[in-house]
Amino acid sequence: MERRHRLWLDGSWTESRDVREIRAPYTGRRAARADQADASQMRRALAAAAGAFPRLRALSRHARSRLLAAMAAGLQARRAELVEMMALEAGKPVALADVEVSRAAATFTAAAEEAKRYGGEVIPIDIDPSGRAFAPAVSYWAPRGPLLAITPFNFPLNLAAHKVAPALAVGAPVLLKPAPQAPGPATLLAQVFESALRSGDAQEPIPAAALQVLNCPNDVASLAVTDPKIATLSFTGSAAVGWRLQGQAVGKKVALELGGNAAVIVHRDADLPRAAARCAAGGFAYAGQVCISVQRILVHEDVSARFCRLLLRETARLGVGDPFDARTTVGPLIDPAAADRVLSWIAEAKIRGARVVTGGTRKGNVIAPTVLTRVRPDMKVVCEEIFGPVVVLESYSDFGLALEAVNASRYGLQAGVFTDSARLIAEAVSRLEVGAVLVNEVPAYRADVMPYGGVKASGLGREGVRYAMEDYSERRTVVTWRG
Structure with a gap:
């Protein structure tokens, strides 16, 4: 009934x-x-x-x-x-x-x-x-x-x-x-x-x-x-x-x-297999319809190629489709308008030179998990909240510049940093303009008893x-x- x-x-x-x-x-x-x-x-x-x-x-x-x-x-x-x-x-x-x-x-x-x-x-x-x-x-x-x-x-x-x-x-x-x-x-x-x-x-x-x-x-x-x-x-x-x-x-x-467009920094000393697995889950679970979903991943240039391969492997393991299937992680967008918007942002990024490494396809309201590279800071997939199953990969050479790239966003909800360096962790905690910094974890994590909220927009x-x-x-x- x-x-x-x-x-x-x-x-x-x-x-x-x-x-x-x-x-x-x-x-x-x-x-x-x-x-x-x-x-x-x-x-x-x-x-x-x-x-x-x-x-x-x-x-x-x-x-x-x-x-x-x-x-x-x-x-x-x-x-x-x-x-x-x-x-x-x-x-x-x-x-x-x-x-x-x-x-x-x-x-x-x-x-x-x-x-x-x-x-x-x-x-x-x-x-x-x-x-x-x-x-x-x-x-x-x-x-x-x-x-x-x-x-x-x-x-x-x-x-x-x-x-x-x-x-x-x-x-x-x-x-x-x-x-x-x-x-x-x-x-x-x-x-x-x-x-x-x-x-x-x-x-x-x-x-x-x-x-x-x-x-x-x-x-x-x-x-x-x-x-x-x-x-x-x-x-x-x-x-x-x-x-x-x-x-x-x-x-x-x-x-x-x-909202937010949460970023993750993956430094060269990070546990790359774990970081890739957590980024795939944190970016694509529930089709990315989470305000702290991983959207931007900044990877040190020395390990960016290897991390990309690992991320694609983890992404391919995710179940996509029917939300009533217990194996599904990536379900549908909430309605056709949301799916239309996400695809239009992907198309806009492609026109301006971004590369779709995987995904970008649609069946009904389900969009396949999508990874983009060669993006620019002013693309919507980077600077706005996409609220869909899309992550962008960027590389960096200097950790301080990576922090500046995270802070360039008008949002400031949560951010993640994967590194074993106590010095870099302290620098990230001190400089990142967000409500919470997750160390060796993705920003999509939230404990219900912790203070949770953001700064800026x-x-x-x-x-x-x-x-x-x-x-x-x-x-x-x-x-x-x-x-």
């Missing part, structure tokens, strides 16, 4: 007059239908979130932690459904979708633990004569208020978890707008939340509007972006949209996790449960005169 993703609005499943089709990226067939909230439904959701805030922030840490732990268990219990839905709606290979379920459950588990210990600090203020009459000050974190969370299609479950779990941990209600291409996992997350409510503590009932999930058109979402009831906006998606939303969200705390703020909790909170300080 075809699925219909209704709105989870103020504790009830609600339908709308506008119901849109969800198409499977691999087959092009209709996968589901999704109700789209209208302006009046969005206003109801905003009022419900504002009403839930005083009750949610007043809950004990025990109650919030228990809710989050129940949601982690609920995700594990519905693993098969979630994997199937991600493969169907987002085209994510089932092996990668299974990993995403595990990561999302771990994100909620981490939030359940952080909710218990997220506190503040005691600050001695009697450090000069004017402070002798005062007790030590207490500074603690208090939730800012309702959160508007806008998430993309590529990690439709875990990126929702990275906004929902920290917000619930601090006591901030969440209004979640999932990506229109793959709203199903967010709908299942709302069902998991609903089940967790029923199994909660009768002494401390969780307000049903602590989490609401509304699919909606962009003009309806804009109502929430500008509404004063929303205290914080957390957006993951393209740089163009993210920075535009920041301009609209006047008076709100804004956290942006945006790649965004503002940090995700990772503890760090998102800080973004969704504000410091409140208590100073007491003791006479």
Whole structure:
């Protein structure tokens, strides 16, 4: 039976007059239908979130932690459904979708633990004569208020978890707008939340509007972006949209996790077979539709030819095609327009002198893993985020110049460096303009508990449960005169 993703609005499943089709990226067939909230439904959701805030922030840490732990268990219990839905709606290979379920459950588990210990600090203020009459000050974190969370299609479950779990941990209600291409996992997350409510503590009932999930058109979402009831906006998606939303969200705390064109430097002393294997996986998994996917590989000229051969060998080993095949690593692009754009960028690079070493072909929305050489810095495949299964290979002679090439990007999310030289590692960490440097690893790696985010056009703020909790909170300080 075809699925219909209704709105989870103020504790009830609600339908709308506008119901849109969800198409499977691999087959092009209709996968589901999704109700789209209208302006009046969005206003109801905003009022419900504002009403839930005083009750949610007043809950004990025990109650919030228990809710989050129940949601982690609920995700594990519905693993098969979630994997199937991600493969169907987002085209994510089932092996990668299974990993995403595990990561999302771990994100909620981490939030359940952080909710218990997220506190503040005691600050001695009697450090000069004017402070002798005062007790030590207490500074603690208090939730800012309702959160508007806008998430993309590529990690439709875990990126929702990275906004929902920290917000619930601090006591901030969440209004979640999932990506229109793959709203199903967010709908299942709302069902998991609903089940967790029923199994909660009768002494401390969780307000049903602590989490609401509304699919909606962009003009309806804009109502929430500008509404004063929303205290914080957390957006993951393209740089163009993210920075535009920041301009609209006047008076709100804004956290942006945006794009990148992540680079890897492979020095001549690197473990080349491992570097090649990791670059192939990091560049082509899920068809490169990851904001920290490997896009640029800078290899020392002494080992560039050997590295290229190794990379091509590893690339040829990757399974390509049907996301429901457990052997597949490289599935389809999300829709025909995305595939058209990626191929047009490849064609543009070829016209300007780039060489396609492998790939560049298309079957439906599936583009074969593509490696380009002889590229130029101003080609789109180099300087923009391709968000597809394409990597470019460049060589360098001087490590410092390689660092400058990485920094020439307007993005700064993560970068990887393969070398055993402590001096070069220290230089890279000091000079690279990115949110994280991965040593002897590709930038596509992310641990869900670490601070994650970028600089420059790649965004503002940090995700990772503890760090998102800080973004969704504000410091409140208590100073007491003791006479």
